[in-house]
Amino acid sequence: MTSAESPRPTMLRLTAPSSTTLGRALRLQDGDILHAINGVAYHGDEFELRRRISASKNPVALGFLRGKQTFVVLSTTGRLGTWEAVPAVDMIEMARINPDFLVNWEVLRGADGTYDLHSLSGTLLALLAAPLWLLQMRLWIPAAAFLAGMMVSTVVSPLMAGSVYLAAGLHIWNGGHKYFRKDRQSRGLQPYIVIAAPSERAAHAIYKKLEPQSRFLFERSESDPATAES
Numbered sequence: 001m002t003s004a005e006s007p008r009p010t011m012l013r014l015t016a017p018s019s020t021t022l023g024r025a026l027r028l029q030d031g032d033i034l035h036a037i038n039g040v041a042y043h044g045d046e047f048e049l050r051r052r053i054s055a056s057k058n059p060v061a062l063g064f065l066r067g068k069q070t071f072v073v074l075s076t077t078g079r080l081g082t083w084e085a086v087p088a089v090d091m092i093e094m095a096r097i098n099p100d101f102l103v104n105w106e107v108l109r110g111a112d113g114t115y116d117l118h119s120l121s122g123t124l125l126a127l128l129a130a131p132l133w134l135l136q137m138r139l140w141i142p143a144a145a146f147l148a149g150m151m152v153s154t155v156v157s158p159l160m161a162g163s164v165y166l167a168a169g170l171h172i173w174n175g176g177h178k179y180f181r182k183d184r185q186s187r188g189l190q191p192y193i194v195i196a197a198p199s200e201r202a203a204h205a206i207y208k209k210l211e212p213q214s215r216f217l218f219e220r221s222e223s224d225p226a227t228a229e230s
Contacts, residue, residue, distance in 0.1 A: 009043040009088040011035055014064075017081035025120075026073050026194045027106070028080055029066065033089070036063030036072075039097035043088055050078040061099040061196055065089070069210050072097065072196045074104050102196040105203040108181065108189035109214070116189060116217040117203055118180045122173035130165075130172040134179075138218070142179050146172075189217065 012034045017023030036042050037052060038061050044052075053060050059074040070091075104120040118137070126133040131150075134143035146168055154161040172179075181191065193210070197203035208214065 010045075010085040011043060011088045012046060012049060012083045013086045014080060015082045015084060020079055020081055022075065022077060023080040026075065026080065026104070027191055028064070028073075031066070033065040033086065034062055034083075035065050035070070035089070035091050036094055037061070038099060039063065039094045041091065041094075045085060046078065046083040049083070053078050059099055061097045061102060063094065063097075065091070071193065071206070071210065072102070073194050074099055074102055074196045099196070101198045103198070104194050104196055105200070106177070106181070106191060107193050107195065107203075107207050108184045109192040109211075110187070110189045110217070113211070113214050114189070114217045115192070115207065115211070115214050116184050117200070117207065118177055119200070120177055120194070122176065126176050127169050127173040130169040130176075133172065133176065137176070137180055137183075139176075139179050139183055141183075142172075184217070187217065 014023075014028055014032045014034065015030050017026075017028035017030065017032070034042060034049070037049075042049070042063075053075065059076045061072050062075050063070060063072050105117045106120055107115055107117045109115045123133065125136070131143055131146050134146060149164055149168065150161060153164040193207075195203060195206050195210075197206050204216070
């Protein structure tokens with residue numbers, strides 16, 4: 001008498017992510033395959049996925065396979081589109097991931113391979129020193145508007161200046177990513193992918209592994225006159 005064969009493990013493939021708000025925000029695509037949760041291989045159905053995520057008080061790190069590329073995003077829900085079970089594929093074993101140390105970073109890419117990225121969460125610098133953050137992000141027009149508002153309010157009243165600074169800082173902290181995205185789109189870049197990383201430096205390193213030929217938008221090339229030998 002032979003025992004019944006064990007069921008073949010499956011993974012979940014995502015379709016129609018653009019039909020959900022978070023699926024669009026995370027730049028997920030049709031065919032993305034969920035292969036891990038918090039760095040641990042995931043084999044299960046949609047119900048189990050949602051149960052696992054809802055049981056966590058914080059966002060979880062979802063590992064996706066897109067073609068030959070793997071990337072991780074943070075999510076608070078499994079409602080990212082329509083899920084369908086597909087046969088599991090062999091994956092290189094990953095290290096466990098603590099999602100509490102990660103932040104989602106949106107990468108915008110141009111047709112020529114240039115890119116830039118920014119945090120989808122408000123940063124402490126944007127809250128405490130909004131003008132400095134705006135200048136660091138090369139958002140010249142919002143920075144000029146911020147400083148002009150501070151100058152006018154300071155003339156009227158120091159108390160008003162403090163209130164304006166606080167209100168503007170909160171606004172930039174909550175919506176600075178919108179200014180960033182609009183500015184980079186005016187430079188020819190478009191939202192491409194979201195990747196979870198513990199820092200901006202790490203996000204750059206992860207994206208460079210995904211797209212080795214890419215070049216940071218403000219990176220000076222060897223042919224740049226500013227770097228050429230005199």
